[in-house]
Amino acid sequence: MISEGPYSVVYEGSYKFKPVAIKVIQPDKTSAVSPERKQKFEREVAMLSRVTHDNIVKFIGAFLEPTMMIVTELMRGGTLQKYLWSIRPNSPHLKISITLALGISQAMEYLHANSILHRDLKPSNLLLTEDKKKIKLADFGLAREETMAEMTTEAGTYRWMAPELFSVDPLKLGVKKRYNRKVDVYSFSMVLWELLTNSTPFKGRNNVMVAYAAAMNLRPSMDNIPKDIAPLLESCWAEDPADRPEFVQITDFLVTFLRNICSTQTKPPKLFEIVFKSKSAADSPSADHLMNKSQEKDKKSRSPSRCFLSCFDDCFSYGFRDTSEV
Incomplete structure (x- = not known):
């Protein structure tokens, strides 16, 4: 685990043998997430997927089931x-x-x-x-x-x-x-x-x-x-x-x-x-x-x-x- 907030937990993980950051939306089952949180998740994925810039974290992918997750490049320097x-x-x-x-x-x-x-x-x-x-x-x-x-x-x-x-x-x-x-x-x-x-x-x-x-x-x-x-x-x-x-x-x-x-x-x-x-x-x-x-x-x-x-x-x-x- 890298960090934890009221609505999500960020982990260091691996995707295609490369280190990545995985943001898991809480609660950890999509069926239990409120409609408002689902809407916010969808908006965040939509925005991240359309931007490409050297000073914006690189979007890799997202998952909806069984848990909502966003995968991005890993920034080891922290916040x-x-x-x-x-x-x-x-x-x-x-x-x-x-x-x-x-x-x-x-x-x-x-x-x-x-x-x-x-x-x-x-x-x-x-x-x-x-x-x-x-x-x-x-x-x-x-x-x-x-x-x-x-x-x-x-x-x-x-x-x-x-x-x-x-x-x-x-x-x-x-x-x-x-x-x-x-x-x-x-x-x-x-x-x-x-x-x-x-x-x-x-x-x-x-x-x-x-x-x-x-x-x-x-x-x-x-x-x-x-x-x-x-x-x-x-x-x-x-x-x-x-x-x-x-x-x-x-x-x-x-x-x-x-x-x-x-x-x-x-x-x-x-x-x-x-x-x-x-x-x-x-x-x-x-x-x-x-x-x-x-x-x-x-x-x-x-x-x-x-x-x-x-x-x-x-x-x-x-x-x-x-x-x-x-």
Whole structure:
């Protein structure tokens, strides 16, 4: 057994003589699973089977009888959450944090280009390779097609959930609201903040308090956040979803930021100044240009050039340091 949750257990197993991860839906007999859980399982299988990206866990197959199971590639590095816990009170080196954030952004950019919302982006749903150099998105149980129609609210986990997904007023079970892909951008901002600080967002507050704080536009502390990254965070967790950037813009910013780190430049990337200073990134001419570029590159499952990755790998060195050094 690798991990256990309220609705499933994940095991390491073998398929065609290769190690795999096997997610078994609880209870362990399909006939005893509720209709809602069956629907969620079917949606997760449907979503996983249609996505192929280097930063998304590879789907291998699924079983319905006698037990509902999903088989994926095995990520021996465990979850991002466990990795961060294992190195506390230290934080990952800035290069490591930004590299992992870039992998997450690329996965989300791919999903959004295919009109898929993940809706549960958080460290426990992000898996690492054994060498901790690559990160992959997993758990598509709450993922769904983006639509202009109303969708179920309070989908996700409160600490990483966008404020438009809940209300300070009590909501009836199953109530629906209109929201869009920008809920994932907000969740990404919380994960990025964790990568930079190795702290838990809204630590010490229960779910109700977290929801209220986010709805009141309260955000985690910006202390110890590198000054060149701070405006990106603030843009991604903006109260108005229209003010949050698209993942194509986040990806381009992170690539440029990493290049600057590798070349020992400290000046903020010019791309950042263009994209994130406007009230709404989508309204700026450069944002339109980036979106057009995104549409072209999405057809080719865009990623940073091999040249850049090779250059970055040369200067990439692992090590941890306290957040006070960042």
